[in-house]
Amino acid sequence: MSPRAKRAAIKSPGRPSILATRKSQPLATTNGTGAAGQRLEVRKTYKLYIGGAFPRTESGRAYEVLGAKGELLANACRGTRKDIRDAVRAARTALPDWSARTGFNRSQILYRIAELMEGRRDQFVGEVMAAEGVARQRATRLTDAAIDRWVWYAGWADKFSQVTGSVNPVNGSYFNFSVPEPTGVVGVIAPEASSLLGLVSRLAPVIVSGNCAVVLASESRPLPAVTLTEVLATSDVPGGVVNLITGLRRELVLHLAGHMDVNALDAYGLDPAQGVAVEELATENVKRLVRPPTKGADAVDWLSPNAQSPYLIGEFVETKTVWHPIGS
Amino acid sequence: MTLVKKPETRPAAASWGLSKRGTPWEYAAAPEATDHIEIRREYGLFIDNAFAPSRPKATFQVINPATEELLSRVAKASRADVNRAVTAARRAHDTVWSRLPGSERAKYLYRIARIMQERSREFAVVETMNSGKPIKESRDVDVPLAAAHFFYYAGWADKLDYAFPGRTPRSLGVAAQIIPWNFPLLMLAWKIAPALAAGNTVILKPASTTPLTAYLFADVVRQAELPPGVVNIITGPGEIGMELVRHPDVNKVAFTGSTAVGKMIGRAVAGSRKKLTLELGGKAANIVFDDAPLDQAIEGIINGIYFNQGEVCCAGSRLFVQESVYEPLLDKLKARLSTLRVGDPLDKNTDVGAINSAGQLAKIAELVQSGIEEGAEIFQPDCVLPDKGFFFRPTLFTGVSQSHRIAQEEIFGPVLSVLTFRTPEEAIEKANNTPYGLSAGVWTEKGSRIFKMVAAMKAGVVWANTFNRFDPTSPFGGYKESGYGREGGIHGLGAYLDLSSNRASGR
Numbered sequence: 001m002s003p004r005a006k007r008a009a010i011k012s013p014g015r016p017s018i019l020a021t022r023k024s025q026p027l028a029t030t031n032g033t034g035a036a037g038q039r040l041e042v043r044k045t046y047k048l049y050i051g052g053a054f055p056r057t058e059s060g061r062a063y064e065v066l067g068a069k070g071e072l073l074a075n076a077c078r079g080t081r082k083d084i085r086d087a088v089r090a091a092r093t094a095l096p097d098w099s100a101r102t103g104f105n106r107s108q109i110l111y112r113i114a115e116l117m118e119g120r121r122d123q124f125v126g127e128v129m130a131a132e133g134v135a136r137q138r139a140t141r142l143t144d145a146a147i148d149r150w151v152w153y154a155g156w157a158d159k160f161s162q163v164t165g166s167v168n169p170v171n172g173s174y175f176n177f178s179v180p181e182p183t184g185v186v187g188v189i190a191p192e193a194s195s196l197l198g199l200v201s202r203l204a205p206v207i208v209s210g211n212c213a214v215v216l217a218s219e220s221r222p223l224p225a226v227t228l229t230e231v232l233a234t235s236d237v238p239g240g241v242v243n244l245i246t247g248l249r250r251e252l253v254l255h256l257a258g259h260m261d262v263n264a265l266d267a268y269g270l271d272p273a274q275g276v277a278v279e280e281l282a283t284e285n286v287k288r289l290v291r292p293p294t295k296g297a298d299a300v301d302w303l304s305p306n307a308q309s310p311y312l313i314g315e316f317v318e319t320k321t322v323w324h325p326i327g328s
Numbered sequence: 329m330t331l332v333k334k335p336e337t338r339p340a341a342a343s344w345g346l347s348k349r350g351t352p353w354e355y356a357a358a359p360e361a362t363d364h365i366e367i368r369r370e371y372g373l374f375i376d377n378a379f380a381p382s383r384p385k386a387t388f389q390v391i392n393p394a395t396e397e398l399l400s401r402v403a404k405a406s407r408a409d410v411n412r413a414v415t416a417a418r419r420a421h422d423t424v425w426s427r428l429p430g431s432e433r434a435k436y437l438y439r440i441a442r443i444m445q446e447r448s449r450e451f452a453v454v455e456t457m458n459s460g461k462p463i464k465e466s467r468d469v470d471v472p473l474a475a476a477h478f479f480y481y482a483g484w485a486d487k488l489d490y491a492f493p494g495r496t497p498r499s500l501g502v503a504a505q506i507i508p509w510n511f512p513l514l515m516l517a518w519k520i521a522p523a524l525a526a527g528n529t530v531i532l533k534p535a536s537t538t539p540l541t542a543y544l545f546a547d548v549v550r551q552a553e554l555p556p557g558v559v560n561i562i563t564g565p566g567e568i569g570m571e572l573v574r575h576p577d578v579n580k581v582a583f584t585g586s587t588a589v590g591k592m593i594g595r596a597v598a599g600s601r602k603k604l605t606l607e608l609g610g611k612a613a614n615i616v617f618d619d620a621p622l623d624q625a626i627e628g629i630i631n632g633i634y635f636n637q638g639e640v641c642c643a644g645s646r647l648f649v650q651e652s653v654y655e656p657l658l659d660k661l662k663a664r665l666s667t668l669r670v671g672d673p674l675d676k677n678t679d680v681g682a683i684n685s686a687g688q689l690a691k692i693a694e695l696v697q698s699g700i701e702e703g704a705e706i707f708q709p710d711c712v713l714p715d716k717g718f719f720f721r722p723t724l725f726t727g728v729s730q731s732h733r734i735a736q737e738e739i740f741g742p743v744l745s746v747l748t749f750r751t752p753e754e755a756i757e758k759a760n761n762t763p764y765g766l767s768a769g770v771w772t773e774k775g776s777r778i779f780k781m782v783a784a785m786k787a788g789v790v791w792a793n794t795f796n797r798f799d800p801t802s803p804f805g806g807y808k809e810s811g812y813g814r815e816g817g818i819h820g821l822g823a824y825l826d827l828s829s830n831r832a833s834g835r
Contacts, residue, residue: 276599283594
């Protein structure tokens with residue numbers, strides 16, 4: 001766990017909230033009736049995203065999410081095993097429809113995500129600045145790259161199987177071909193540090209081929225991920241295709257890794273030190289597994305072109321080979 | 329719908345009398361000669377191109393499952409032997425094999441393929457003596473396919489740059505490969521050929537009951553003059569396989585075998601950076617619609633489950649028959665089953681040979697007993713089994729329900745469970761209702777239905793109007809708990825390469 005995540009975990013429950021003392025931003029308009037003559041900011045409730053709806057965690061618990069300077073940004077849902085269970089069920093339910101969509105249709109929907117993110121670009125820049133403590137210029141680059149990444153993967157939806165499928169010239173009178181199919185329900189452990197671009201870089205290649213995802217957001221920087229789900233909910237992405245749980249990694253990763261109805265696990269964003277227990281659990285139902293990079297996902301340059309690849313799509317597909325005799 | 333009348337007593341074809349001694353139509357024995365083959369009394373471990381006893385020296389027996397006679401004694405590897413093999417493979421990888429031009433690796437592999445073709449009868453006979461499979465299968469399927477795998481992957485060795493767009497493929501290093509006893513030589517070829525083409529070196533551990541064709545292959549390695557350490561073969565119990573898997577200097581693990589052992593291997597590599605492919609168990613559905621060409625389907629069903637005594641991970645062990653053709657199909661199936669010749673695997677007329685081991689025979693018998701106890705109806709042809717050896721009658725069960733153990737568990741024997749369905753949706757639901765997902769079969773003359781069914785099957789290989797076909801160019805491997813990764817074709821090549829680095833020019 002990163003120091004920031006630890007801090008968030010320690011401070012989480014029971015501590016008196018400083019929400020009441022947080023100063024709201026001064027606004028140009030004067031309609032408000034705040035104490036100092038300023039309009040009181042309307043804050044957002046950050047919720048989970050399950051089956052296309054925005055429930056709170058079933059546990060009713062929350063934890064404080066802090067900004068780079070230790071200031072309170074919001075309370076986030078402290079999700080549970082039962083939230084994961086509900087999310088997996090929603091993903092499984094959404095799978096037949098999403099995986100049966102044509103590549104053209106999925107391509108349009110992923111492009112639509114980019115369109116809607118573009119419209120909320122300033123909001124994402126602000127959230128990334130607050131979450132990651134980076135300057136506006138850097139946050140803008142990260143946000144733009146996240147939007148462009150959706151566009152890049154959108155284009156793969158109807159091309160991937162042409163690159164990875166094959167017609168196999170068998171030694172006999174048979175027509176034989178291989179096509180990629182989505183693996184099914186994929187657990188995604190999002191990178192801890194890269195709150196938006198890291199998440200998009202791991203999520204897009206999972207759903208572009210027709211998988212449905214259950215995402216564990218960054219523990220210490222979950223807010224941009226939650227805002228992303230609000231984009232997904234209005235981007236023609238069917239409910240249940242992406243489900244997002246926020247909360248404490250130590251309470252969640254093992255349940256996701258051990259869930260018997262999850263077919264694959266992208267543990268790329270996991271702290272490598274936590275890898276062994278996760279991998280062992282993932283083996284229980286022979287999950288396809290992507291391990292964290294040696295130095296951890298936090299060391300990855302997410303702006304690099306290496307962070308996007310059709311080979312990543314290939315981690316979460318199954319090759320199906322079909323034989324048929326040739327005759328009269 | 330006119331139903332074929334059920335025969336009064338035994339299926340008509342049984343009057344051919346193929347399976348009963350003393351009838352006028354009895355086949356004369358046609359045993360394959362064994363005088364041209366030499367099985368050594370003892371085999372050491374094959375490390376660095378030399379046979380040497382294990383240290384400390386220990387051996388175990390290898391028998392012929394059809395006669396229970398001793399064939400040879402082979403070395404039982406120790407942890408120290410595993411270390412020696414890995415050291416040899418590492419040295420060969422780092423200093424020789426990965427540095428060879430791909431075109432030179434290709435020529436070595438072509439040599440191997442050619443030598444296997446030249447010595448094909450020898451391989452077939454030894455394979456049949458050691459595994460119990462019929463000579464007509466080892467001669468016509470196992471050995472030619474094994475040679476073809478080397479021939480196919482040989483050609484990839486110098487074309488890797490064209491296989492994976494935007495990547496610079498590199499070898500992984502040392503590959504630990506553990507294979508089962510049902511296709512000893514063919515699984516060796518599936519493992520070693522792509523590994524060597526990709527520039528890796530290997531340590532192969534054959535199953536402890538069937539190491540002889542692997543050690544015969546070691547002699548091919550010698551004849552082909554492969555550099556020492558490129559191919560190493562060690563034998564021993566399962567624990568030695570796990571030692572090999574856990575060895576820190578192994579970069580790639582490839583396993584074919586049971587799902588239970590596959591999970592153990594998955595846990596053993598947890599936390600390491602080893603690349604893993606698993607080809608595990610199956611419980612394939614073979615679905616016959618009422619418009620299927622029934623006589624063809626019968627042959628496909630028979631081939632699907634009685635090929636290699638049913639000891640096949642992709643065997644079509646669950647037959648789903650559309651209700652409207654259930655009775656005529658079942659009559660034909662029973663008749664055909666009664667013509668299968670069970671017996672001496674070396675006899676060229678034998679269809680069903682010996683079960684590989686006493687342990688496996690006991691497992692089959694136990695599961696068949698559970699089928700009877702759970703209320704399914706058993707049918708076995710009235711054939712005479714040899715006095716010695718591990719034989720089991722080809723068996724089919726009717727009245728099987730989804731919850732029966734014989735419909736759920738992999739039997740790995742000549743046992744077919746017959747179930748019925750009414751609609752395509754019901755067939756899909758039942759066929760996919762298993763943790764496995766290796767293969768499936770569909771029989772129908774309607775093209776659009778074939779594609780609907782093929783798309784709906786959660787299985788890595790789907791045979792439509794055929795079954796149990798294999799080819800080096802054709803990727804093979806499972807969905808769900810049948811494993812991950814593919815063997816065969818360009819997909820099987822990728823499993824033995826590090827594709828993490830981008831080409832400078834591309835993305």
